Amino acid sequence: MHRVEHVMGFPVSLRIDGEDVPEGLADAVFGWLRETDARFSPFQPGSEVRRLDRGEIGPDGISADLREVLDLSERYRAETGGAFDVRLPGRGLDPCAVVKGWSVQRAAQLLRRAGVGRFCLNAGGDVVVGGGPWRVGVRHPETADQVCAVLELSDAAVATSARYARGDHIVDGRTGLPATGLLSLTVVAPTLTEADATATAAFALGTEGIAWAAGRHGCEVFAVDGDRRVHRSGGLPVVAPDGGAG
Structure with missing residues (x-):
């Protein structure tokens, strides 16, 4: 089963391998993601986040x-x-940097509770997989149709923070200025909650975020810094050699 919808401002694709997919399961997954967007989006005036921010x-x-x-x-x-x-x-x-990974990981839990063993849930390039092995490409930060590496994942998640999609949108909260020390940073972790938030937080830290993220329990890192140097942690599950970023 394969289904794609536009939710939370980006395409979300769900693939389930196997013939016995519980009826209504895909509806439940996408329904949960739409509910999350309605409740936690800072861009929807009636969301819980906006109501809290306004003091209501x-x-x-x-x-x-x-x-x-x-x-x-x-x-x-x-x-x-x-x-x-x-x-x-x-x-x-604006808790989007946490909400995205957290909500998609919750959706993955819906799949697991329904007995689905092998699935791939891709939310705008951030991916959580059940079963495996699955192969996931890490996009080249400057060339859209190329990958820097291919990762092999089983029951894991991967998320990337980068400048290529939305420009300098990640801000270093210590300075109030855009974080520009890295071109992209990818994190592999047991859950997408951890992978997504860690990738964004590490990107905000700049080059020091590479070691910070790699030192977190269960996390592996692939990064390209502002000088186009490639960094990767020792346990990164790479199955194809990186091609550099130059």
Whole structure:
């Protein structure tokens, strides 16, 4: 079974291998992602995030899900010394860097609870897989139709933060300026919650974020810095050699 929808501002594709796909499962997965977008998007005026930001509800009145997202956000803020921050000065509350991976990982849990053993859920290039092995390409940061490496994953997740899709959109919360020390940084982790947030936080840290991310438990890293040098941690599950970034 293969299905693609546009959710949360990017294409999400779901592939399930096997003939016995529970009826309505794909609907549940995409329904959950649409619900997440409605509740937590900083771009939708009626979302819980916007209502909290406007003071219409207080910290004690938010849902358990939003509390979990904000607690995760605070953890990464503290661990990066403020480089990663969902409350940047002059901007509204924007937890998207945590919500994306967290919500897609929750969707993967729906699949697993339904008994699906082999699947691939790709949310705008950030991927969580069940079973395996699956092969996932790491996009070249400057050439859209090339890859730097191919990773082999089983029951794992991979996420990339980069400048190629949205320009200098990741801000170093310590300076308030765009993070420009890296061209791209990819993290492999047991969950997409961890992979996505770690990739964004490490990118905000700049070149020091490479070692920071690689030192996190269960994380492996592939990065291209601003001088086009390639960095990768020793346990990265590469099955095709990197082609450099020059």
